[in-house]
Amino acid sequence: MDLLRSNTNFSVLLISVSLIGTTDKQGYESIYHIIPRIPIILLTGEEDEPSYIDLNYLGAAGLFLKKELTSYWLNTLIKNVIEQYHKQKIIHQDFALYKSIMDNASDGIILINNDGRVNWVNRAACNLFGYSDKEILNNNITFLMPEKYRELHVKGLNNFVKTGTKKIINGPPTLVEALHKNGQFIPIELTLSEIHISDNLYITGFLRDVTQRIAAEQALETSQHQLFQSEKMEAIGKLAEGISHDFNNLLTSIIGYSSLLQEYVKDNKKGLSILNEIINSSKKVTSIIDQLLSFSKNRIDILEEIEVNEIILNFQNMLQLLLDDNVNLDIRISREPGFILIDKVRLEQIILNLVINSSQAMPNGGTISINTELIEVTKIFNDKNDGKLAYNVMISVEDDGVGMNNKTINQIFEPFFSTKKDGTGLGLTTVYNIVKQYDGKISVNSKINIGTSFRITFPGIRKSRNKTENILTTDNLRSSESNNLILLVEDNASIRKMIFEVLTEEGYITETASDAQEGKRVLANLKNKPNLIISDIKMPGTNGVDFVKSIIDDLPNTQILFITGYSDIIISDVIEKVKYEILPKPFKIEDLITIVRLMLNS
Structure with missing residues (x-):
């Protein structure tokens, strides 16, 4: 055994059973474990094979009687055993290689x-x-x-x-x-x-x-869908941008001339009623254009002191038209009016998207409830120390639809996430972004097969006094402002003529120009510098913003009023350190008069 342990460079082992020194199986197994890769030939003098020898286990070539062996036969046996051993070795190596390849x-x-x-x-x-x-x-x-x-x-x-x-x-x-x-x-x-x-x-x-591959394919498909939806929304925005300027110019003329005509038919009730219908219908068209423009990235928000209940009630008919016959709209507003500072279109967009979302969650019909509530927050102590109450305005939109699980709730505000097959996944994202933009908060509560409730709160404001309360009467203004000079630059002839008539009627000295180049020529010929320049933004050739930028250094005391049906020009990025106001088209005559008076009296 010691020899076997110290030297394993044998080609074959001829082992006499009698020399192993043991008659049990353990002894033979110890030989195999010491030299498992060397072929073994066992020799015995006994006629019967010992029961404790397992030739297959030992890997032995066989058990042979010593007396039957000749030198020739023994040489042949050893040669065959070694050849067979090498063949088996190759087979085992190949098998181990293949098994390793398969396992790895x-x-x-x-x-x-x-x-x-x-x-x-x-x-x-x-x-x-x-x-x-x-x-x-x-x-x-x-x-x-x-x-x-x-x-x-x-x-x-x-x-x-x-x-x-x-x-x-x-x-x-x-x-x-x-x-x-x-x-x-x-x-x-x-x-x-x-x-x-x-x-x-x-x-x-x-x-x-293929779990990861399918996930990657689904992610790619989702990404492609998102890109398609994004491009579609961008296309809608581009379309809105394209039509809004022309439409708003037309509406400005319609509303403006109708307002002027009201003065001439104020004693004719039927004629006045017809004009009011024209003006109201035009305003509805304006609202629709504003909704389309909400898809535009370049839309300019117009901040107003908005009474929430009034907006919701005025929006009710339009909302009802969008709902199926089996969906009821239940509106319950707070007793007291609640005012917030927001763009009117953005508030309508929030309500519209939430109502549409609720209606889609009720395939079998149901009720959508819109509620408002004023929530007391704290007391505000100002210079007068009057301790007036501050409040939030809460708007909730509830439905009794299919509801959502927690996983869905956690994802609903993510861009392009939608549980609907043809959904854009942008509606609730838009709601969330608008709410955050105006310092509001939004929460959602939902239960499967019971319904969903969205709750939005905005900081309430105390409504300022009506701007016209601080304005002098028309007669006083005419006498006190008869020297005020206004330059109007507007490419639309109808609007230019309408505004000219309004301003001259109010007693202002008004010069007009159809574009920026003509505006510069008029300025060059004026003896006095204008107190106010009213300019359209989107005009052929030089736009209104670039026009003002080119002349403002020579007119440091002149105020600027931009009027626009739509513009993709961000004014603040072009003009610095210039005080200006924006009056979006279409506008009412009284709005134009009000802002002009305020600017000239400031």
Whole structure:
């Protein structure tokens, strides 16, 4: 034994049973463990083979009687044993190599026989299913399949064994689901091939986990959908931008001339009623254009002191038209009016998007409730120390629709997230962004099959006094402002003529120009510098902002009023240190008069 331990460079071992010094199995096993890779020939003088010798276990070539051996026969035996050993060694090495390759393959590999039992499985397959190889081997492959595949598999395998008819065997990869040990389904790409070994049929399955690939494909599809929706919304915004300028110019003329005409027919009730209808209808068109412009990135927000209840009640008819007949709209407003500082269109956009969202959550109909409430916050102590109460204005939109789970609630404000097949995923994101833009807060509460409630709060404001309360009467203004000079630059002839008539009627000295170039020529010919320049923004050639920028250095005391139906020019980025006001088209005559008076009297 000591010799064997110290030297293992033997080609073959001839061992006499009598020299081992033991008659039990343990002694022979110790030899094998010391030199497991050297072929062994056992020699004995006994006629009967000892029962404790297991030739297969030892890997011995055989047990031979000493008396039967000749030198020739022994040489031949040794030569054959060594050759056979080297052949087996190559086979074992190849097998170890193939097994190592299979075990280290990234794809799972399973070998089953013709009755569906697993004969061999690699490490990747074990990892894929969450089992050890011992838990998988000799079991029917169906236990690794979801229930819906098992019967189909058994029928297909039996049919293939009997008739040779193939459906997916030797075919292209097939996307199926596998069953993990923890009960979860795993999407896999399965490729099957048949193998015949010694007239026995085996089927090899190559399994690739495509969970990440499917997730990536879904992410790509979602990204493409988001891009499409984004481009679609941008296109709507571009369309709105394109039509809003022309439409608002037309509406400005319609509303302006109708307002002027009211003075001439104020004693004619029927004529006055018709004019009021024209003006009101024009205002409704204005609201629709503003809704379209809400999709534009370049829309300029116009901050106003808005009475929330009034906006909701005026918006009620339009909302009802958007709802199906089986959806009721229930509006309950606070007793006291609540004022907030916000762009009117943005507030309407919030309400519109929430109502549409609620209606889509009620496929079988139901009720949408819009409620407002004034919530006391704290007392404000100003210079007078009057301790007036501050408040928030709360708007809630509730439905009795399908509701949402917590996972959905946590995602609803994310851009492009939608539970609806054709949803843009932008409605609630827009609501969230507007609320945050105006220092508001939004919360949502929802229960499955009960309904959803959105609750929005904005900081309330104390309404300032009506601006016209601080304005002198028209007669006084005419006498005191008769020297005020105004330059009007407007490319639309109808609007230019209407504004000119309004201003001259109010007693202002007014000069007009149809574009920036003419405006510069008029300025050059004026003896006195104008007190106020009223300029459209979007004009052919030089726009209104660039026009003002080019002349303002020579007119440090001249105030600027921009009027615009729509402009993608951000004024603050172009003009610095210039005080200006913006009056969006279409505007009412009284709004124009009010802002002109305020600017000239400031």
